[in-house]
Amino acid sequence: MTNSERKRIAVLFGGRSVEHEISIITGLQLIEAMDTVSLEPVPVYITTDGRWYTGNELLRRDFYKGLPGCLSSLKEVVLMPIPGKGGLSVLSEKKKGLMPEIFGAREPDLIPVDVYIPAFHGSYGEDGCVQGLFEMADVAYVGCNVLSASMGMNKYHCKMFLKSHDIPVLPAVLIDKEEMDPASGGGLKAVKERILSTPGLESFPLFLKPASLGSSIGLGKARNDGELDAAIIEAFKYDSALIVEPCLDEKMEINISVMEGDGPAPRASVVEIPVAEEGGELTYEDKYIRGGGKKSGSLSQGMAGLTRIIDPADLDPKYKELAREFGLKIFKLLGCSGTARIDLMLDLKGDQLYFNEINTLPGSMAYYLWAKSDPVVLYTDMISHIIGRAELRCRTKRALERKIGFKALFKQ
Amino acid sequence: MHERGTISSLEKPEIHTEKLGVKEGVPIIVMHGWGQNLESMRTLGELLGSRNPVWLMDLPGFGKSSLPAENSDTVSYAEILKRFMEANGIERAHLLGHSFGGRVSIRFTSRYASMVESVILVDSGGLKRKQDLHGKLRSMRIKFISRFCKTVDGIFRTSLYKDWFTPRFGSRDYLNAQGIMRKVLVRAVNEDVTEDASKIDRPTFILWGEKDNETPVEMGERLHSIIKDSRLTVLPGKDHFPFMGDGAHLCAHHILRFLNSCSSHDR
Missing domain, CATH: 3.40.50.20 (Rossmann fold)
Structure with missing residues (x-):
């Protein structure tokens, strides 16, 4: 057949x-x-x-x-x-x-x-x-084009861009691996000084992550000077740049998926709260091994297998609405296409929602969020939809004029 | 969200079900295949639950349901389904049956059409497999060996059939089945529901995995030609369990499309 x-x-x-x-x-x-x-x-x-x-x-x-x-x-x-x-x-x-x-x-x-x-x-x-x-x-x-994909990948540039469009973000500093080179006057000591002198990062605990990675790889939490050394070295194993942020004491991660719509307006899914094994940050094991492994002998389901609470009933609707609003705005600001997952951070002490990061190609394409949204979007339908949008974009682009002939080269 | 339903304890056997999905509308009763239980249909059931109430059912002898009566066949299963529907005040339902559950759906619909809104058969059982010459020779040979073993056992009081023949030639389902269920299985695989299927006059959706080796797609095509008001969709690349894993979304997509097209007044 x-x-x-x-x-x-x-x-x-x-x-x-x-x-x-x-x-x-x-x-x-x-x-x-x-x-x-x-x-x-x-x-x-x-x-x-x-x-x-x-x-x-x-x-x-x-x-x-x-x-x-x-x-x-x-x-x-x-x-x-x-x-x-x-x-x-x-x-x-x-x-x-x-x-x-x-x-x-x-x-x-x-x-x-x-x-x-x-x-x-x-x-x-x-x-x-x-x-x-x-x-x-x-x-x-x-999915995303070159610019929106690369903007979404770099945690620092993404934050700075969204900050300029009034999306709340936590303070951050970007450290390049070259700054660790003693030959050019750098080194671990200088790097630490630069981190700790950045406004908002003066005190521990701090949170370090590779600038362009996801999946919680290379993440590190530094509660003191010694841990900061270790976290810097760990993050530089995976990336040539790292980003340092303050580590909020009482926080909750809220994720939402946003998908391109039939016209210029995107759509937002329900929110989820991922749950870490021992409280604190999600590890690679939390995200990809623990969840999928809970049924004995079953195959890992990637992000779809993570222990999470989808559309938590006890989350204040005002945060759900705010997450939606942020998600839709961020997707448009970055010029995204396809399906993205936007990870937000709720500071429970300061009652403030921050943008944390965007995944322009999220694990499992975040379909598990759409399966619980209202109306339900089946993964099958999502795939057909984003394929249809990709074809439309391609046709539109091909219709653009590219050739204006040879004029400058053979000027009379 | 989840309600558990049972037939009153006076009636045997006891049927374990789980109700999920929306509250309003004609329910979908989901019946799993041989050797499975309602868990195998859960993801698909949850996705269909966005449109209709869904009853996931452990068929008698599987999951948490008790064993059926000694000499049960698929007609007895249809009678059990009828008693279950009456006991739970379900006047009319969409029936969704996978494999063995499909046989039960066909048996039920041909008898109690007024209680059925529509039928969804997923890689359904019920028809005898068409065999080529090679297959026919093979089954003749196996039948001969089987008869030979039984004869030897009869004469010499050996247990050749049980100890040598069955482990060698018995199907996986047969080997896994015990006691009453083994008899139910033998009866089920030897029956042919063509006549019952030809009586079905409810809208029927036949969904089949192209690479199904257990109930080949040829059976789906035959059911489609037998059942008058039927539609057939073959899913390329899928096997006997097209709804497994993320295939549940694919099956839900086609089933919901069928449900939306065949009636607008059942919600």
Whole structure:
């Protein structure tokens, strides 16, 4: 029953990111929920060293146990940055037939693709990099464009931009890894001095995180000078820049998902309060291992498996409304598309809601929030919707005038 | 939010159910497949609960429901369903049956059409598998070995059938089933509900995984040709359990579309 009329949707996952594994879960969930009656998924796995492979074996989770040897059963492909091709060029096809050196010198096979869905988290996939490739190749792709993706990825720049648009944010300082270099007059001592002299960061506890990572990787809380040293070194293991923020004593994380609508106005989901194992910050284990592992022998569900309270009945409706208002405004300000999850921080002492960070490609595409929203949005319908929007954007962009002829070069 | 329903304790067997979803509207009664229980249908049930009230049911002999009577077949299950509906004041319902639950839905609808708003069959059982020559030869061979073992057991008082034949040739479901349930299973897999299916005159939605190896998609196509007012949707890439994991969203999408198209007055 393969319907040749189905749109071919390349779902890209994996990638050169510490969130590689989580991206595999997101990608496979997305394919599982996709309306395969009207859409034909083309799974594309990008290895940790950045090579692209496709093949239906990728749909089985146990396939990944055989890495890297099992890759030989797949086709290696690449998206060429050439407009008009549209599909994935096959790299690994062995030349067939008589005297392939003479007759085999042909164009590589092309796997046709109508729309690309990046299901990556973190570097090279959520940060505008792969989006840049999509732009170069002039293909339709789901979600944020280069600018909104890269703005969303950098915690510091994102905060500063939103602050200038009157969204409340906690004070922060950005430290570049180069500042740790004694050769240029820097070092740990100088870095610590700069942190502790930033307005709002004068006293412990402080909160350190890599500037461009999600999934709680490289996070550190510093209650004193010694812990600050350790947290700085830990964060620089994963990123070349880190951001330091004050650590609120009594706080609550409130997350909300925002999705592009049918017109310029986006839509907001219900809110969630993620719950950490031992109070305090969510760890990588909280987010991806503990939740999914609670049913014995079940597969990890990524962000969809996290222990959380969705649409908590006892949360003051005024905060729910404020989170909605912030979410919709932030999504528009950053020029986002697709589905994003916006993480807010409620200071329970100061009764103030702050923007914390945005995930422009959230774990599990935040579908678990939409399944509990009113009206309910099925993951299947969300996927079809954001694919339709991607095609519309692509058509609109292609209609723009790019060629104005050669005038300056051959001036009379 | 969740209500638990049972048939009064005088009536046997006891049926364990969970009610979820919206309060108003024609309920959807969800019946799972063989060897499963209502948990296998929970995610799908929750998603459908946004439109209609949903009763998730543990069929007799599964989950928290008690065993059915000694000589039960799928018709007995349909009678149990009728008693359950009457006991809970459900005049009319949408029936959603997966695999074995589909057999029960067909049995019920052909008998009590007035109590059924619509039928949703997901990778349903009920039809005999069509076999090619290879398959026919294989089952003839197995039947011969089975008869041989039973004969030897009869003459020499051995237990060849139980100790050698069954572990080797018995299906996974058969091996897992115990006592009464093993008999129910044998009766169910040997029955053919074609005649009952041909009597169904309620709107019917047939949803099938393209790669179903247990009840191949050919059975869905046959049910579609037998049931008059039926619609068939085949889900590419899905197996006998298309609603597992995030496939629940995909199944809910197609089921809700069917429910919305076939009636506007049932909410």
